[in-house]
Structure formats: structure tokens, C-alpha cells
Amino acid sequence: MTTENQPGLRERKKQRTREAISDAAIALFIERGFHEVSVAQIAEAAEVSKRTLFAYFPTKEDLVVxxxxxxxxxxxxxxxxxxxxxxxxxxxxxxxxxxxxxxxxxxxxxxxxxxxxxxxxxxxxxxxxxxxxxxxxxxxxxxxxxxxxxxxxxxxxxxxxxxxxxxxxxxxxxxxxxxxxxxxxxxxxxxxxxxxxxxxxxxxxxxxxxxx
Missing domain, CATH: 1.10.357 (Tetracycline Repressor; domain 2)
Structure with missing residues (x-):
């Protein structure tokens, strides 16, 4: 793999991670309600750490908007x-x-x-x-x-x-x-x-x- 292709692959991986976190969050929000779902529950559902989640989405609202x-x-x-x-x-x-x-x-x-x-x-x-x-x-x-x-x-x-x-x-x-x-x-x-x-x-x- 060339270094020229690596940035594109990294960006696609980051985008997939971002979408997976948001998808998990929105599914939980719709099922249970926005305020009834914790960041820890979202991170668990998306199979990422809370630190990773906040790196992509600084606030709960960001997960939706x-x-x-x-x-x-x-x-x-x-x-x-x-x-x-x-x-x-x-x-x-x-x-x-x-x-x-x-x-x-x-x-x-x-x-x-x-x-x-x-x-x-x-x-x-x-x-x-x-x-x-x-x-x-x-x-x-x-x-x-x-x-x-x-x-x-x-x-x-x-x-x-x-x-x-x-x-x-x-x-x-x-x-x-x-x-x-x-x-x-x-x-x-x-x-x-x-x-x-x-x-x-x-x-x-x-x-x-x-x-x-």
C-alpha cells in the first residue's frame, strides 16, 4: 500500500466509525428517548470507548444534528x-x-x-x-x-x-x-x-x- 492511499483509507475508516456511533445513538434515542440514554450506553452499543465517542461528537446533541x-x-x-x-x-x-x-x-x-x-x-x-x-x-x-x-x-x-x-x-x-x-x-x-x-x-x- 502506498502512502498516497493511506490518508484516504484513514478518512474512510474515520467516517465509518463516525457513522456507526451516530447510528447507534439515534437508534437508542428513538427507542428510549434522548434523555434516557447515556453516553456510556451509546459507546457500548457502538463498540467504542467514551473517549473515542467524544473525539467524534463533543456533545450528545452532536450525535443527532x-x-x-x-x-x-x-x-x-x-x-x-x-x-x-x-x-x-x-x-x-x-x-x-x-x-x-x-x-x-x-x-x-x-x-x-x-x-x-x-x-x-x-x-x-x-x-x-x-x-x-x-x-x-x-x-x-x-x-x-x-x-x-x-x-x-x-x-x-x-x-x-x-x-x-x-x-x-x-x-x-x-x-x-x-x-x-x-x-x-x-x-x-x-x-x-x-x-x-x-x-x-x-x-x-x-x-x-x-x-x-
Whole structure:
């Protein structure tokens, strides 16, 4: 084996360990409840030491919310990568609609049992709700920077725009999640989810012309 390949193998092993720990934790949380499961029990189920567990996940909350970590700055990345002559809001709307088509869990429109159980776990656990609020705030900060850097938006406008955009995205996702939790399927909900998203982004467009 060459040294060139070793870093890749190490990273893949670390990723497998990380996933195994998180999978074990989430399975226990869903079965018993977030606060009823100790770190020691998670480590035992994942067949790692507590020290190893904390090396990957500094807090219990991290064991769950890391599944959404890539989404925290997603809106900012969409704005930065948008095609020329495409407004930030158009890029964000199109990306959200594409997420609905793909049944991306972050849109709330995914009714696979595993995703539904994980979402229910988050929204019935105050500690995880609090962590998601910090996640949301991080998304607002990242989007503010992206709007300021790529749309020449003044600081205040960029900040106000990002707060509104992220709030609308979360509201749309929560509406979809609640509809699915009440018994609708993702396929049945999809047309209304698209209409809701288009209406919400149209409302934003009327108030965010300064970042067009």
C-alpha cells in the first residue's frame, strides 16, 4: 500500500466509525428517548470507548444534528454558486423546489420511516430544538455574508434578507413535516408543497428587490 492511499483509507475508516456511533445513538434515542440514554450506553452499543465517542461528537446533541451539518450553510453556497445573471432569491427558490422534487429531508417532504423518526425525535426534544435554533442562526450568518459578498448588498439589507429567507425555508419545511406527521404521504403533499413554496418566495421577492 502506498502512502498516497493511506490518508484516504484513514478518512474512510474515520467516517465509518463516525457513522456507526451516530447510528447507534439515534437508534437508542428513538427507542428510549434522548434523555434516557447515556453516553456510556451509546459507546457500548457502538463498540467504542467514551473517549473515542467524544473525539467524534463533543456533545450528545452532536450525535443527532451532525446529520444536517451540510445544510447549515447550504443557502449561502447556493447564492455563491448561482449562475451569472441569476438573482440570489431565484437561485434559492429553484434550489428549494429541487429539494422538494428530490424529497430532500431538509424540506420536510420525506416520509421514509427512518427520516420521519429522526425528525420526530428532534422536534420532541427541547435540547435538540435549541441546537437547531443555533443551526438556523449559523445559516443566517453564512447567507448574510454571501449576499454581502456577491450581491453588493449593504450589511443591514443582507442581514434582513437572510433572516427572512431562512425563516421562510424553515416555515415551509415545518409545514411539510407537520402535514406528513398528520398522515399525508410525501407524494400527496408534493403539489401543495410546491405551491406553498412558490407563493412564499413570491412574497419574499416583493420585499427583497434590493438584493435582486
Amino acid at each position: 451532525h446529520r444536517m451539518a451540510d445544510h447549515e450553510t447550504e443557502s449561502a453556497r447556493v447564492v455563491r454558486a448561482r449562475p451569472a445573471r441569476t438573482t440570489p432569491l431565484t437561485a434559492l427558490r429553484d434550489h428549494f423546489l429541487d429539494g422538494l422534487r428530490r424529497r430532500d429531508p431538509i424540506t420536510g417532504l420525506n416520509d421514509t420511516p427512518e427520516i420521519r423518526e429522526l425528525t420526530q425525535l428532534i422536534f420532541r426534544t427541547p435540547a435538540l430544538i435549541d441546537r437547531m435554533q443555533r443551526f438556523k442562526a449559523g445559516g443566517e450568518r453564512a447567507l448574510t455574508e454571501a449576499l454581502r459578498d456577491t450581491a453588493d448588498a449593504p450589511d443591514l439589507i443582507a442581514r434582513m434578507a437572510s433572516v427572512q429567507v431562512i425563516a421562510v425555508q424553515w416555515a415551509l419545511s415545518m409545514e411539510n413535516f407537520e402535514r406528513l406527521a398528520s398522515g399525508e404521504t410525501a407524494d400527496v403533499r408534493y403539489p401543495d408543497a410546491v405551491r406553498d413554496a412558490e407563493a412564499a418566495f413570491a412574497l419574499l421577492a416583493n420585499g427583497l428587490a434590493t438584493v435582486s
